[in-house]
Every structure is written in C-alpha cells, then in structure tokens.
Amino acid sequence: MPFDLRFTKGQGTGNDFVLFADPEGDTELTPSQIAAVCDRRFGVGADGLIRAVRSRNLEAGASAIAEARDAVWFMDYWNADGSVSEMCGNGIRVFTSYLLDQGFVELPAGGELAIGTRAGVRRVSRSADGFQADLGVWRLSGDDSLVRAKSLPVARPGLGIDVGNPHVVVALADDDELAGLDLGYAPILEPELPAGANVEFVVPADPLVEDGIGRIRMRVHERGSGETLSCGTGAVAAALAVRHWAGAGAPKDWRVQVPGGTLGVRMFDAADGEHVALSGPAELVFDGVLSLA
Known part of the structure; x- marks a missing residue:
C-alpha cells in the first residue's frame, strides 16, 4: 500500500543524502525502495539514505547502547543502491544537523553528541566550519x-x-x-x-x-x-x-x-x-x- 515519506535533503561538500525521522523504528524501507528514493532521475536523488531512529528501537542499536549509554540516536545509513553501510563521515555531520533541526537533540558549544553507527559510537562536536566527528581508532x-x-x-x-x-x-x-x-x-x-x-x-x-x-x-x-x-x-x-x-x-x-x-x-x-x-x-x-x- 502506498505511503508518504516525509524527508529532508542534506549535503556535506556535495555528498548528498535523503534523511527521514523514524524514532520508534516503525518504517523500514526495502533496498529497492531506498534505491528508488536515491535515483537521480526518478526519485529524490542522493548518494545515500539515512534513517534517524532511537538506538533502543533497532537491533543494530543494541551494541551502540552497550558501548555508550548516551548514544540515544542511531544513524541507519544505506548506500544509493540499497545496500547497507557501516559508516559515513559526511553523513554523520548532516545527520547531526538534521537531529538539531528536528529538535531531537541539543549540542551546545563545547559539547558533544554520541551517535550510534554500525561501526560503533561516534562523537560529534561543533567546529568552525560546521561539525567535527571523532571517527575513532583507525x-x-x-x-x-x-x-x-x-x-x-x-x-x-x-x-x-x-x-x-x-x-x-x-x-x-x-x-x-x-x-x-x-x-x-x-x-x-x-x-x-x-x-x-x-x-x-x-x-x-x-x-x-x-x-x-x-x-x-x-x-x-x-x-x-x-x-x-x-x-x-x-x-x-x-x-x-x-x-x-x-x-x-x-x-x-x-x-x-x-x-x-x-x-x-x-x-x-x-x-x-x-x-x-x-x-x-x-x-x-x-x-x-x-x-x-
């Protein structure tokens, strides 16, 4: 049955994303739906899709909460072809901006925000040109x-x-x-x-x-x-x-x-x-x- 997806388009240095809020984890798109949304001719057009979901409501978020209890939000990131990805460095900054815009979080100057990803918890802070993400040990x-x-x-x-x-x-x-x-x-x-x-x-x-x-x-x-x-x-x-x-x-x-x-x-x-x-x-x-x- 058709349904309406309310989304925001965002970008970081030209790396662009479709973001949508699903705090309770009720809306799981299929890989083919994700590919359709990201299609630049027949969809919105993007390099990837990001779902904002509370970590407690996502199976992949359990490890994030176990790692850091303050990782309330999980960046559920998918590539443009509908395949899942572990992390996205530009995406996590755009995701942070989206969470702030939607009123889901606050990030005062000097503070940091813990975000769950499939690569582990990443911490984001404000920087002179936008945001800085600590991507952890390489x-x-x-x-x-x-x-x-x-x-x-x-x-x-x-x-x-x-x-x-x-x-x-x-x-x-x-x-x-x-x-x-x-x-x-x-x-x-x-x-x-x-x-x-x-x-x-x-x-x-x-x-x-x-x-x-x-x-x-x-x-x-x-x-x-x-x-x-x-x-x-x-x-x-x-x-x-x-x-x-x-x-x-x-x-x-x-x-x-x-x-x-x-x-x-x-x-x-x-x-x-x-x-x-x-x-x-x-x-x-x-x-x-x-x-x-």
Whole structure:
C-alpha cells in the first residue's frame, strides 16, 4: 500500500543524502525502495539514505547502547543502491544537523553528541566550519590491492585502510591523471575484497605541507554509490595513507580537497590508540514528501 515519506535533503561538500525521522523504528524501507528514493532521475536523488531512529528501537542499536549509554540516536545509513553501510563521515555531520533541526537533540558549544553507527559510537562536536566527528581508532587493514581504473593506463598499488568501513587508497602522479580518470566505471581490485571497498585516488599538493598542514586532492568511487563529489571517511583514509607514505615528521593536520569542497582531517592520541577526526560543513537543503509503493 502506498505511503508518504516525509524527508529532508542534506549535503556535506556535495555528498548528498535523503534523511527521514523514524524514532520508534516503525518504517523500514526495502533496498529497492531506498534505491528508488536515491535515483537521480526518478526519485529524490542522493548518494545515500539515512534513517534517524532511537538506538533502543533497532537491533543494530543494541551494541551502540552497550558501548555508550548516551548514544540515544542511531544513524541507519544505506548506500544509493540499497545496500547497507557501516559508516559515513559526511553523513554523520548532516545527520547531526538534521537531529538539531528536528529538535531531537541539543549540542551546545563545547559539547558533544554520541551517535550510534554500525561501526560503533561516534562523537560529534561543533567546529568552525560546521561539525567535527571523532571517527575513532583507525588501522591499516592489510587489504592492499592492485587497482585498475578506466583511463588509468597502468594498474597502481592501493593501500588498505579501515576507518570503520573499508578503503583502498591509490597515489597518482599528478592532477592530469586525477582529472583523466573515468570513475563512471567501478575500479577493479586484484584481489577482490569480499565486502568491497571505497577506492580513493589522491595527488599531493605542491608543496605537500604548508603552515604545518598537509594538503592533498582526491576523487573517490564509493561502493554502492559510484563516484561522489565527496566521501568523508574516504578523505580521512586518503590523509592517513599519504601521511603513512610520507613517513616520520609528516603532520597530523590535513586539508583534503574533493570535487565538492574541502574537508579537515586531524589525527590525535587517545587512551585506546590514535584517533582520527573529520571536520566540514553540513547543510539541509529542502524538505519534501514522497509517495512510495
């Protein structure tokens, strides 16, 4: 039976999302419905869909509450093709803006908001350009692959990085190689990874470090969504990879230029290991109602 979905469209550096509130967990969309909503020609159009649900009302939210009792809200995130995803760095900032706009939460200056995700609890605070999300401990995943991409003449090695979801980062020689990529086709990983991965292609700025801040440019192909104007966790993975390659003395603060804008990445020590934080803007664009079958 058709029903009306009240939604908000939001974006963070061009990475766009359809968000809707379902505090009690009563409205579960099917993968085909999610793909239809995210379709850019026949639906609203988005890189992903986010459902705002109270953690206690979602099976996946139980682990979030067990990790942090203040993780009242869960970011139920789905890729544009209807597949589920663990985390979204741009999405969690837009999600925070949505929760505030709907009056579900408060976030005073200097405070932080705990949000449940399938990658664990993430804490978000305000920043000068919008919001900053602590994405927790990162790691080299060991899922290094040879990466082939359309319009890239020679396959390149990729570095596997896990920031709650899987990434493979590839270094390119210059801006011409970066601009020449055809990411309308999914990059091929050899060997293939069972869960797939987001693939980032990066070029260092010249100079790489300016005023103590590292600078890189990036394009990304996201699993389940294709090429997007930005990927928050991808920007984090790219900065971590370039710092890894640069070696000792590389900075812990980075600016990552993506087609949709600029994101900030910061690495810092914590009790459980080195954390990485992502900062950037979040904008709510419009509200609407969509009739779904």
